[in-house]
Amino acid sequence: MHHLTGHSYLGGASDQPSGHTFDAINPANGATLAPPFHEATSAEVDLAVTRAVFAFDAFRSLSPESRAAFLEAIIEETLALGDAFLERCSAETGHPLARCAQERDRVVKHTRQFADLLREGSWVDARIDHGDRDRKPFPKPDVRSLLQAIGPVAVFGASNFPIAISVLGVDTISAFAAGCPVVVKGHPAHPGTCELAASAVLRAAERTGMPEGVFALLQGSKHEIGSQLVRHPALTAVAFTGSLRGGRALADLAAARPVPIPVYAEMGSVNPVFLLPEALATRGEQIAAGFVQALTVGVGQFCTNPGLVAGLDSPAWTTFTELAQEKAAAVAPATMLHPGIHQAYVLGVAQRQGHPRLQSLGTPATPPDPARHEAAAYLFTTTRQGLVEDPTLLDELFGPSATLVRCDKSADLVAIAEQMEGSLSATVHGTEADLANHAELLSVLSRKAGRLICNGYPVGLEICDSIHHGGPYPAATHSYFTSIGTRAIHRFVRPVCYQDWPGSLLPVELQDANPRGVMRMVDGVRRR
C-alpha cells in the first residue's frame, strides 16, 4: 500500500516540499484528513514541464504497442491500489464506496479503449498521395501525412469525478495514447486520491520503461500554480474539466501567451429536457421518475444532470410537476463533494427561493444537514416569460436543482431552445407524432448541443467511439473536440506531412507496405 507523503510527484515524491500546506477535508464531517499537502513551488512547476520536454521525443517515438502496454500497466497498478484507494476517495469527496468503485471501473474501461485504439492504429488518419514525376506542367510530389503528438500537456481534473475525470481521466490517458507527456495539476479537494493515482501511473511508467518525466503531479490549492503551468513556454495544450469561470480564466491566459496554446475546457451546462405533449400525456409518471433520478444521482454533481425541463401547459404537465416534486422531496439529502460546492449550492437555492420569477415547488421531506455539507433536491417553476425577463435562469446551478418551465405553445419551446447557450446535451421526450410535430425544435437543438437524447436522460455517459462530450461554448471552449470517448485523442495531435520523404524514414503507418494494416486514404480511396 502506498503511504501518502503530501508532496508533489515528479518521478518520485518531491524531496523539497514547499512547507506551505493545505488540507484535505472530509465533507461528511468537516474533519481534516492527514497528511497535509504541500503547495507545489514555482521551481517544481518548471521542473515538471522541463522533465516532460525531455521525455517527449522518446515517448512519442515509442511503438503503439509500448504505449498500449503502459496504459494497461496503469490499469493494473490502479487496481493494485485496492480498497484503500476507494476509501481515501470516499473520505475526500463524500462519494459512497460503490460510486468510487464505479469510477474506477470507468477508468479501466476508458484506459483499455485507448490501448485498443493504439493497437488498431487507424486513428492516426494516415493519408498517401503518390507522386508522378511525369505530370505536366509540374511534377507531382509524393505527399503523405498522419497525426502525431504535439508535446507536453497539462491536465486540470474535475472535483466531481475524483477518479474517472482526474489524474486517471480520459485527458491524461488520451494524451499518453497520443504520445504526449502529462503534467497534472491535482484538484485540491481530493489530493490524497490524486497522489494515490499518481503513484500508480508512475509505477506503471517505471515498470514498462517509459522515459523519465512522462508524468508529474503538482499539488496545490492556489490559482498561481495553475497559471504558471498554463503560461509555461514549453507547454503545448491544456485539458480542463470544471466551472465556466475556471475554464475561461485558463483559456484567456493561454490565448494571451506569446505563443497561444489551446485550452480544451469542458465547463458543464444546463442540459435542458423538452417534454412533448403526447409523451407527457402517456408516460408522465415514468418521465417524472426518470427525471428525478437523473437530477439527483451523485447529488446532482454531474456536468450532464438536467437543470431545466420545458413542457406545454396541460393537466399532464401539472401532474408531472406534482409527481416530480413528490419524488424529489423524498430523495434523501446527501453530502456534496466539498464545502465550497456545498456553499455555492445553498446560496444558489436561496437565491432561487427568493426570485420573483420562480415559484418553489416545496421542501425536502428530510432537511439537509449543513454540518455534513448535505444537499437536498429543489424544484422551481417558471414560465417562458420568466426566462425572457431573467435569462440568468438558464444558467447552470451545480447540484440537484432544476427549473420546470411551463409554456403556452410549441413556439415557446423553440424560443427557449434558441435562447439557450451551447449545452453538452439536449433531451427530448416524444412519441413519433410529437417529434414530427416539433421538427423546428429538433433543428434548433441540433445547433445548440453536443449530444441529442431521445426518451432518455443525459446522465450516464456511455464511454465509446461515437460519444461526444462537448458542444458549443460555454459547454466547451472548442466545439470540435470531446473530452470523453476515443475522439478525445485528437486534442493532443496535429497532422505532420511528409513530401518526397524516403520510405524507410517514414512513420510505419505511412510506409507503402502498411505493415500495421491500418485504414488509410490512398490516392483518395479509403482502404487497409
Place this chain on the structure above:
Amino acid sequence: MHHLTGHSYLGGASDQPSGHTFDAINPANGATLAPPFHEATSAEVDLAVTRAVFAFDAFRSLSPESRAAFLEAIIEETLALGDAFLERCSAETGHPLARCAQERDRVVKHTRQFADLLREGSWVDARIDHGDRDRKPFPKPDVRSLLQAIGPVAVFGASNFPIAISVLGVDTISAFAAGCPVVVKGHPAHPGTCELAASAVLRAAERTGMPEGVFALLQGSKHEIGSQLVRHPALTAVAFTGSLRGGRALADLAAARPVPIPVYAEMGSVNPVFLLPEALATRGEQIAAGFVQALTVGVGQFCTNPGLVAGLDSPAWTTFTELAQEKAAAVAPATMLHPGIHQAYVLGVAQRQGHPRLQSLGTPATPPDPARHEAAAYLFTTTRQGLVEDPTLLDELFGPSATLVRCDKSADLVAIAEQMEGSLSATVHGTEADLANHAELLSVLSRKAGRLICNGYPVGLEICDSIHHGGPYPAATHSYFTSIGTRAIHRFVRPVCYQDWPGSLLPVELQDANPRGVMRMVDGVRRR
C-alpha cells in the same frame, strides 16, 4: 461580362453604398483602377451575418449532392468570367496573366475536390455504437455521431493569391462544403477581382437554388470592418490567410468575445532549408538553382518560399553561396502585389543590408524600378552565432530575400532547428547517409513544421487529401487544422451525437442501412 459596381455584395450589389471609397491600384504603374470601392457600412456587416444566420438551417440541411452541384456551378461561373477576370486580377496585383490562370486552375481543382469529397461522403466520420437494453448493471444506449456544420463563417482572403486564396479559396469552398454560409471580407488590394469572384459565387448560388444569404462579400480597406465582423455574436468561426500581425489581432479579438470563436489563421513562416554535406557536395549547383527558383517564383510572395538556408562550412558551401548569389542577381526584378508590401520589403532589405550580423552577397544585375514597385532578390549570409545574437534574423521577410547560415558543425543545424518558431514547412537536402547522420535534426524538424520536404522545395503546394498547410504557431493559430487540402473542412464542423434517436430522424450517414455507403466506425470496426 460582369460590370464592376464597387459595392459590397449581399445577394446582389448593395443598394446603399457608404460613399466612403477606396481605390484599387495597379502596382505596376501606380495608377488608380476604376471604379472606386465603397467601404462596407456597419449596417452591411450586420446584414451580411444576419442573412447568413437565416440561410444556415436550409443550407446545412441540403443533400451533399446539392452542395456539390453548387460547388460545380461556382467552377462554371468562375470560368464564365473569362479573360476579363484574369486581366482585372493582373492589373490589381502585378501577377502575370499566366499566373492568374494558374490560380484559376487551382480554384477549379480544389473546388472539384470538395465536390468529390461531398459525394464520397466518408469525411463526416460517422460512428455508430449499437445499444444493448440487457446490459448489466446499466442498459447500453444506442449512440451515434457525425460531423455537422457549425454556422456562419467569416473569410479573410490573402493578398498574395488574389484568386486561389481569396473569395474562391479553400476557406470559402470548404465552408460551403461543410454547410456553412460565408461572409468574405475582401482584400482591399484586389477589390475588383473580389467583386468578379463574388458575382460568380452568387450566380452559382442562384442557379442551384441555394438559400438567400449563403454568401456575402464586404468590401473595405479599414480594420474596423473586419473587427466588427469577427465580433458579431452570430459568427461561429473565422478563416484568415495573411500576416502574423493581422492574424494574431483577429485571434485576440475572437478570444476576447463573450462567446469566443476559433480564428483559423495561416500566417506564413520562414520555411528553412537544411543542406546536408553529401548532398551539398554532389548536387550543390542543382540545389542552388532550385533554391533560387523557389525563392523568387511569384516575386517571393508565397507563404512557403524559403527564407533561410543552413549548411556546414565547406568548399561546397562557399560554392553554393556564390552560385545562389549569381543566379539570384540574374533574376529580373518584378512588380510586387501592392505598394504596402513593396514598401515593407524595401525597408526589410535595407535593414538587413545595414545589419551588423549579416553580410550582403551582392546586388541585382538590373536594379528594381520603385515606380513599378519592383522587388529584386537579395541574399545575405550569417553564422549560427549571428542567429543567437539576433534571433529576429529568423523572422520572415515577405519577398524574394533569404539568409544563408554558415554552420561549424552538425550540432549547429540542430540548434537552429530548435531555435526556430513553428513553420509551415522545413526542407532537408541529403543523401541516404546524410539523413542517417542527422537523425536528431529530422526529429527536431518534425516537432517544428507542418510539412517536411526531402530533396525538394516548399513552394508549389500540392492540393490533395494528404497535404497539410499549417503547423505550430506562428505558422498557424491552431496546429490541428489546415487551410489547404480536403482536411480543411474540419475547421467548420463539429461532432453531433445522437443517443437513442429514432432511425428515421437520423442524418442519412448514421442510418443502419448506410444508403450512401460511407466508411463508418460501427461498434469499433471501420467499414462501409
